[in-house]
Amino acid sequence: MIREPLIFEISAKGKRGFSFPRLDVPAENDVLRGLPLRDGIEGFPQVSEIEVTRHFTRLSQTNHCIDIGFYPLGSCTMKYNPKLNEKIAALPAFASAHPLADADLVQGNLEILKTLEESLCEMTGMDAFTLQPAAGAHGELTGMMLIRACLTDRGNPRRFVLIPDSAHGTNPSSAHICGYNVREVKSNENGTIDVDSLAREMTDDVAALMVTNPNTLGIFEADICAISEIVHKKGGFIYMDGANMNALTGIARPREMLVDVIHLNLHKTFSTPHGGGGPGAGPVGVRKTLEPYLPVPVIGKKAGRYVLDFNRPKTIGRVRSFYGNFLVIVRALAYILTLGAEGLREMSEIAVLNANYIRKSLEGEYHLKYTCPTLHECVFSDKFQKEFGVQNIDIAKRLIDYGVHPPTMSFPLIVHGALMIEPTETESRRDLDMFIEAMKQIAREARENPELLKSAPHLSYVRRLDETRAARAPVLRWEPVSEAEK
Amino acid sequence: MSYISLSDKDKKEMLARIGISSMDELLISVPDHIKLKKSLRLLPPLSEPELVRHFQELGDKNSYSHYLSFLGAGSYDHFIPAVVDYLSSRGEFVSPYTPYQAEVSQGTLQIMFEFQTLICQLTGLDIANASLYEGATAAAEAVLMAHRLKEKPKVLVARSLHPQYREVIKTYVCNLPIKAEELDCASDGGLDLDDLKKKLAEGVSGVVVQSPNFFGAGEDLRAAAELAHSHQALFIVVVAEAASLGLFQAPGILGADIVTGEAQSFGLPPSFGGPFLGFMACAKEFVRQLPGRIAGQTVDVEGKRGFVLTLATREQHIRRERATSNICTNQALCALRATVFLETLGQEGLKELAWQNVQKANYALGKLTGLKGVRRKFSRPVFNEFVCEFPKDWDGIHRSLKKKGIVGGLGLGELYPELRNCALFCVTEVHRKEDIDRLVQAVEEALR
Numbered sequence: 001m002i003r004e005p006l007i008f009e010i011s012a013k014g015k016r017g018f019s020f021p022r023l024d025v026p027a028e029n030d031v032l033r034g035l036p037l038r039d040g041i042e043g044f045p046q047v048s049e050i051e052v053t054r055h056f057t058r059l060s061q062t063n064h065c066i067d068i069g070f071y072p073l074g075s076c077t078m079k080y081n082p083k084l085n086e087k088i089a090a091l092p093a094f095a096s097a098h099p100l101a102d103a104d105l106v107q108g109n110l111e112i113l114k115t116l117e118e119s120l121c122e123m124t125g126m127d128a129f130t131l132q133p134a135a136g137a138h139g140e141l142t143g144m145m146l147i148r149a150c151l152t153d154r155g156n157p158r159r160f161v162l163i164p165d166s167a168h169g170t171n172p173s174s175a176h177i178c179g180y181n182v183r184e185v186k187s188n189e190n191g192t193i194d195v196d197s198l199a200r201e202m203t204d205d206v207a208a209l210m211v212t213n214p215n216t217l218g219i220f221e222a223d224i225c226a227i228s229e230i231v232h233k234k235g236g237f238i239y240m241d242g243a244n245m246n247a248l249t250g251i252a253r254p255r256e257m258l259v260d261v262i263h264l265n266l267h268k269t270f271s272t273p274h275g276g277g278g279p280g281a282g283p284v285g286v287r288k289t290l291e292p293y294l295p296v297p298v299i300g301k302k303a304g305r306y307v308l309d310f311n312r313p314k315t316i317g318r319v320r321s322f323y324g325n326f327l328v329i330v331r332a333l334a335y336i337l338t339l340g341a342e343g344l345r346e347m348s349e350i351a352v353l354n355a356n357y358i359r360k361s362l363e364g365e366y367h368l369k370y371t372c373p374t375l376h377e378c379v380f381s382d383k384f385q386k387e388f389g390v391q392n393i394d395i396a397k398r399l400i401d402y403g404v405h406p407p408t409m410s411f412p413l414i415v416h417g418a419l420m421i422e423p424t425e426t427e428s429r430r431d432l433d434m435f436i437e438a439m440k441q442i443a444r445e446a447r448e449n450p451e452l453l454k455s456a457p458h459l460s461y462v463r464r465l466d467e468t469r470a471a472r473a474p475v476l477r478w479e480p481v482s483e484a485e486k
Numbered sequence: 487m488s489y490i491s492l493s494d495k496d497k498k499e500m501l502a503r504i505g506i507s508s509m510d511e512l513l514i515s516v517p518d519h520i521k522l523k524k525s526l527r528l529l530p531p532l533s534e535p536e537l538v539r540h541f542q543e544l545g546d547k548n549s550y551s552h553y554l555s556f557l558g559a560g561s562y563d564h565f566i567p568a569v570v571d572y573l574s575s576r577g578e579f580v581s582p583y584t585p586y587q588a589e590v591s592q593g594t595l596q597i598m599f600e601f602q603t604l605i606c607q608l609t610g611l612d613i614a615n616a617s618l619y620e621g622a623t624a625a626a627e628a629v630l631m632a633h634r635l636k637e638k639p640k641v642l643v644a645r646s647l648h649p650q651y652r653e654v655i656k657t658y659v660c661n662l663p664i665k666a667e668e669l670d671c672a673s674d675g676g677l678d679l680d681d682l683k684k685k686l687a688e689g690v691s692g693v694v695v696q697s698p699n700f701f702g703a704g705e706d707l708r709a710a711a712e713l714a715h716s717h718q719a720l721f722i723v724v725v726a727e728a729a730s731l732g733l734f735q736a737p738g739i740l741g742a743d744i745v746t747g748e749a750q751s752f753g754l755p756p757s758f759g760g761p762f763l764g765f766m767a768c769a770k771e772f773v774r775q776l777p778g779r780i781a782g783q784t785v786d787v788e789g790k791r792g793f794v795l796t797l798a799t800r801e802q803h804i805r806r807e808r809a810t811s812n813i814c815t816n817q818a819l820c821a822l823r824a825t826v827f828l829e830t831l832g833q834e835g836l837k838e839l840a841w842q843n844v845q846k847a848n849y850a851l852g853k854l855t856g857l858k859g860v861r862r863k864f865s866r867p868v869f870n871e872f873v874c875e876f877p878k879d880w881d882g883i884h885r886s887l888k889k890k891g892i893v894g895g896l897g898l899g900e901l902y903p904e905l906r907n908c909a910l911f912c913v914t915e916v917h918r919k920e921d922i923d924r925l926v927q928a929v930e931e932a933l934r
Contacts, residue, residue, distance in 0.1 A: 097757070256522075277819075320619060475783035
């Protein structure tokens with residue numbers, strides 16, 4: 001395979017890939033007098049358009065992606081990204097709209113925002129939504145800020161936030177940036193929150209419990225109502241991390257779980273592309289009590305027209321510029337309008353069916369620490385394979401040779417050597433079976449030829465990469481090689 | 487339509503393999519009293535042709551695209567080469583996740599590495615991350631980073647920093663032991679250096695200055711940096727109009743410790759405000775406090791070069807509440823667009839882009855201030871935005887322009903009460919001379 005160089009290594013003086021129209025106003029050379037200007041940009045690339053095209057096309061061919069094959073990365077909900085939604089988001093009426101245009105010139109955009117807010121309210125049972133947060137973690141921070149603002153209003157923001165030990169790392173980090181200290185709640189032998197220890201931890205100084213439901217093991221927190229009542233009784237709030245709503249949409253609503261605040265990930269449940277790590281969107285829904293604190297602006301309606309409402313005395317303020325990742329929002333609404341209520345319920349049901357099919361098919365081959373029923377994902381571990389000196393990373397890397405993206409590794413932290421598998425609803429039986437066969441084959445290889453796994457992957461563009469070296473002696477940018485070094 | 491790939495037979499056989507007979511049994515762990523008893527009240531599903539028509543109708547309710555617009559203020563109209571849309575739409579870039587498994591993500595990772603390099607070259611600093619959400623949260627992250635590094639309670643924020651960026655900083659710091667204090671604006675539109683000197687007493691972690699600032703004016707970064715450094719404060723430069731970096735000296739060369747901001751101008755359409763592209767670069771010694779993902783170079787077992795996500799011990803999935811930031815998903819595909827954009831324009835193209843912006847904006851500024859009663863508000867040199875003061879209320883002029891199909895500048899009276907009757911105009915390379923002349927004529931007519 002051709003090794004694709006860095007663009008800087010094929011750059012040569014004077015080349016360019018784009019030409020501008022001739023300047024059609026008289027040039028004035030001294031308009032920037034007094035400002036320090038730069039004399040070129042050292043090392044900046046100079047290449048032709050075909051060189052750029054080949055560079056990115058070749059690099060693209062080294063990526064695994066949903067469009068190529070199975071991508072069961074747990075907690076990430078790697079479902080198919082409908083092409084139709086890409087086409088709609090690219091319509092010039094949406095893509096070219098300036099965010100500071102008068103509201104009367106962008107009524108269509110405001111209607112899209114409002115319609116998505118209302119749809120998400122219906123799906124979750126919340127009373128209001130803000131679509132501003134740019135991703136899940138940003139939603140968590142926004143949600144925690146709402147709780148803090150409300151408690152501050154009541155006289156005491158409190159000091160602690162409770163978070164289960166199975167939670168995603170963004171939860172404690174978001175709580176911390178919101179000025180809270182984190183107290184970990186231990187999971188019980190079923191992998192869920194232990195109600196008694198929660199009751200002990202829940203004091204008058206706890207602002208909220210952040211809970212993921214179903215949790216990161218794919219297990220539904222069946223005691224959620226009892227848990228919520230304990231927290232509410234002490235004046236705290238329930239924050240639900242809705243990253244796993246792909247398991248519950250149309251089946252159960254956070255409202256009935258007595259949740260006060262929730263964020264959703266449009267790039268998970270609502271099919272918007274992950275883009276190699278973003279952009280996403282992390283809308284936040286709240287109950288009435290917290291609505292006055294929502295970030296500005298809020299989309300309102302006045303005399304049949306949509307307006308941006310900035311007059312919100314209790315607002316936490318702005319959490320970002322403008323109104324959110326609008327083109328992501330457009331895609332999510334297109335998805336919801338395509339599926340409708342029945343389609344959304346089917347989406348969740350099949351996501352659960354596919355995950356349980358994989359779980360059942362691999363039980364016995366891989367260790368399952370928690371055996372209670374799971375929903376949209378299942379978490380195995382490398383315990384059986386460890387006997388042969390094989391770890392989860394070796395299993396993951398060997399899967400690459402079978403044309404499958406590895407599951408999420410080493411998370412949640414309460415399962416040592418975790419392999420977290422989330423197939424999503426869009427996979428075919430054939431792809432599920434291919435994955436199951438690959439996993440079984442790898443389990444055999446672990447017994448018979450562990451070296452094959454430890455030296456995997458064998459068939460990828462690069463072989464196993466040295467991550468320790470990358471961190472110990474960081475090379476984080478390209479630098480020109482001087483003549484002397486050459 | 488729900489994009490499901492299972493046949494009825496598949497479903498039945500799969501349920502059988504699991505050992506149950508109905509879907510309901512799959513959901514047994516969800517208590518009955520929580521389960522929805524009826525179906526969600528949503529609009530009936532639409533087929534592809536219906537959906538396209540529906541969104542076209544929604545788009546038709548946006549009349550903005552029929553107007554000649556001179557709005558900027560944090561969202562900029564620039565040409566986007568066709569190659570940017572074409573390459574960034576490839577499924578191999580659109581549909582993978584964060585590159586946790588480096589061996590099957592070399593494309594994404596190498597592009598992140600190139601993006602980081604481009605940002606370093608543009609800002610004149612050593613290290614850059616792989617992106618942040620957008621400019622305002624990036625500025626807030628820079629403030630938090632300065633506080634982690636210096637642990638002093640105060641940050642000073644220029645009044646000429648984008649008002650929305652200032653609001654976001656305020657939202658972020660109000661729950662933390664950090665106080666954001668405002669720095670005055672001088673009469674020439676730049677930072678009031680005397681005010682900076684005065685407020686730089688003990689206890690300042692960082693000084694935040696935007697250049698070109700919200701009024702389009704280039705700041706005296708060197709002088710502000712020297713002042714900040716003489717009081718052991720970090721100097722943070724925010725760049726909201728990244729195209730300026732094609733011509734303006736790199737802030738890192740002028741003394742910035744952190745350069746952060748918005749790179750929407752690099753190949754992203756205005757998109758009604760998002761997704762945009764936050765970026766951040768810093769000096770080498772601060773890398774352990776840098777928020778966000780970073781790609782690094784390494785080798786594989788055969789000694790071949792490859793790229794991985796690195797320095798993860800800064801991040802939330804390892805460090806949890808002690809992480810440098812809570813950010814996980816960033817704006818990777820936007821960073822990829824910027825990388826295609828910058829590599830296509832290249833050294834010469836980026837300079838030409840910046841030069842044309844300066845020329846066109848200054849042409850418009852000259853023409854507008856040639857009108858009777860219209861004043862250039864600030865004397866500092868401008869990039870592609872400028873402030874004009876009018877002899878009467880801007881709202882009336884704005885309404886009159888709208889009737890002629892023009893969205894003029896942004897009225898500043900609400901954001902800056904001291905700038906009553908003032909408006910901020912943005913002119914870029916997308917505006918032809920005749921567009922500018924049309925604006926000037928319409929303003930002249932509005933003033934009659």
